Amino acid sequence: MALRYLKTRFSLLPGAPRTSTIRELARRFFAEDRWFQPVRFGGFDMAERFAPGPFNPDVLAAYYEEFKNFTLGAKTDRDFLQISPERHGRYPYAGSFTWMTSVVEAKKPGWREAHLRQVVEIMHLLGSPLVQAGLRNDFERKCDRIVPNEDGFGSTLVFNVRDYSEGLDGLFWRNIFGAPFVKHFGPRLDAIPPEQRQALDGGLVLVQPYELPTQAMTPEGDAAEARLIATLGPESFFDLPTLTRPTRVPDVSSLPPAS
Numbered sequence: 001m002a003l004r005y006l007k008t009r010f011s012l013l014p015g016a017p018r019t020s021t022i023r024e025l026a027r028r029f030f031a032e033d034r035w036f037q038p039v040r041f042g043g044f045d046m047a048e049r050f051a052p053g054p055f056n057p058d059v060l061a062a063y064y065e066e067f068k069n070f071t072l073g074a075k076t077d078r079d080f081l082q083i084s085p086e087r088h089g090r091y092p093y094a095g096s097f098t099w100m101t102s103v104v105e106a107k108k109p110g111w112r113e114a115h116l117r118q119v120v121e122i123m124h125l126l127g128s129p130l131v132q133a134g135l136r137n138d139f140e141r142k143c144d145r146i147v148p149n150e151d152g153f154g155s156t157l158v159f160n161v162r163d164y165s166e167g168l169d170g171l172f173w174r175n176i177f178g179a180p181f182v183k184h185f186g187p188r189l190d191a192i193p194p195e196q197r198q199a200l201d202g203g204l205v206l207v208q209p210y211e212l213p214t215q216a217m218t219p220e221g222d223a224a225e226a227r228l229i230a231t232l233g234p235e236s237f238f239d240l241p242t243l244t245r246p247t248r249v250p251d252v253s254s255l256p257p258a259s
Contacts, residue, residue, distance in 0.1 A: 005103060006105065007098060007100055007134065008132075009098050009133070010096060010119075012083075012126060013093075013095070013126070013127050013128070013258040022064045023057045023058065025097075025122065028122070030057070035101075036079035036101070038073070040073045041063060046072070060072065083098075086163075091163055095258075103214060116174070116206070123176065124201075124202055129180050132174070133172060133175075138173075138217055142169045143161070144157055160240070164180075165250070166245070167248070170238065173212070174206060176207075177204065177206075180250040183250070183251070185233070192228060196228065207228060209224035
């Protein structure tokens with residue numbers, strides 16, 4: 001049976017986070033919370049191996065210092081992290097930090113509580129203005145699509161929404177909004193039922209349509225998302241049935257560079 005992934009995507013500020021920030025990120029992942037046992041790291045192929053024994057965040061920090069990105073995994077493909085800052089300026093808000101694990105973990109109430117707490121901590125560390133978490137398949141159906149080329153030869157991968165400056169590609173299991181989105185949605189957030197909305201530390205707001213990520217891509221889950229999108233304003237979201245892009249976007253002009 002194929003592994004079903006839970007994806008947690010942290011949107012990054014423009015530029016590359018400092019190496020000291022990445023060192024602290026690694027320390028929290030693997031020295032404090034032990035999200036999984038890191039074994040491999042490097043580029044997409046994760047060709048490097050950590051030395052046996054306690055995890056040393058300086059090793060990962062040194063790699064990041066040189067390449068300004070990394071992919072890090074467990075012994076198997078069940079768990080991995082990837083950071084891909086946007087450093088070249090064309091799409092300054094397209095950088096991301098992604099954590100993938102088995103969705104089976106989310107069956108446990110204690111794990112879901114820890115996930116939310118840890119995500120909030122990492123958001124503050126990275127200055128992330130937006131985190132979305134849900135089934136990887138749900139991201140794949142909402143975030144991009146394959147479009148045939150006009151000349152009839154081949155096809156092209158098209159992003160529905162390239163980054164958060166262009167609006168949102170939808171709602172997922174967990175949607176944690178930072179300052180630009182809290183300001184963008186304003187009192188509409190207060191109109192969301194309290195069981196689907198939670199104020200978090202540092203002015204963050206969680207919007208969660210349903211209890212479990214496995215409820216995504218079901219008629220009930222889709223209906224719950226649609227109701228919340230109607231409350232928040234559909235003009236802020238990509239509409240998949242009509243391929244309509246958001247017409248109302250958050251003001252990100254005051255966001256600082258990554259630090």
